[in-house]
Amino acid sequence: MRNSGIEVLFEGRNFLRLLEGLWVTASIALAAMAISVVLGVLLGIVMTSRNRFVRACTRLYLEFVRVVPQLVLLFVVYFSLASQAGVNLGGRTAAVIVFSVWGTAEMGDLVRGAIRSTPSHQVYSGLALGMTSAQVYRYVVLPQTIRRLLPVTINLANRMIQTTTLVVLIGVVEVLKTGQQIIDANRFAHPTAALWVYAVIFLMYFAICYLISLLSKRLERKWQS
Template identity: 35%
Template sequence: MEFLIERLPLYLEGAWVTVQLTAGGIALAFVLAMFFGILGTRSGRFPRAVSTVYVEVFRGIAALVIMFWMAYALPIATGFQLEGRFAAILAVGLNLGAYGAEVVRGAINAVPRAQVEATVALNMSWSQRMRLVVLPQAWAQMLPTFGNLSIELMKATAVVYLIGVADLTAVAQQMRQGTGETVLAFMGALVLYYLIAQVMILGIRLLERRANRRLGRIPSDGGGLLGLLRPPTPAAGGGK
């Protein structure tokens, strides 16, 4: 315990880098997922083809390979050197964004066809249909899977030390090499990764409950803090 307490500031610095990488990767992945996911639902062949190419390419390549390419191959090919953290964010964002795009596409297609047809009958534009009817319902369906993808993205950042980024895993590795205390060195990283994941899970569940409450699927009180500790359960007869 004394080992971890003495080195806590170093672990917290590494954890802060991990949080920054996770936040940046989630932001990029979310933008890409929404753009290419919505593009994949359009009626034209060209938009769907563009979405399919992005999804299949980046879903089929490991995030670590993309990271190495961004950090080492891109400078040789273009002469442009990316900063390590930015390369890592691009890699995990591009990779997880491809998975997220399929989540968005599936959630949008799951919205009842009758509701979409009703918006057409009301002479709503495409942007009005998406903003007022389709996306609010699809958003509630996307969130559980988005939460899982966000956790996976956070865990994917554990390899960024391989391109020289001093994240939480890099700190644990340095502690192991410097002190020989393998178990204690990685125990500190294990606990902090777990805490980061739990905070993310609580945040996602809060968003889930808010989205379902706006759709009338759960009671307005939401069960308080204890309600956030368990997955949201739709109210009887809700969402019809």
């Protein structure tokens, strides 16, 4: 492998820098996902409301988030809203805010669909047995909703991790930006380093998403047994 470019990964702290960049990526995704799950569950319940005005407002929010690209939201929050409000907003904070807004909308729609998929006769049976609406939600609807949500929530988490690559455009030094810095710093000494650096970044993303998928399958088997 002499002069192949792979040796750049083992020079100095280059590989450790990639791992540090990966942690930045993962921390943004984890924070945004945690917020999205909590707020998304609440939003999904609200989206099943019988009030037409409430449903219209939540639907408008969902469609707005889906239509506007995440990159545009990043630019708006980081460059426009922060300066207009006079707030010194860091790139990582802006990224967590934007991905939480997006993730909450997606999670809310998933929760709404999972709740709606609960057979109506089970709800009516619970009410006929003397349970209140809150008890039906707690003991009948939500347990089934959680089981249905697991695979799609894991898929959303993977999408969240992949989408974090956009934060490089607002100056966040995550794994992709770190890789670009390593390539630029060794452009003349190792002109073919880009292939190996990007290959390692690809493997890092693949490893994280694959491990999350394995965890999802294990939980599904455990709950179905």
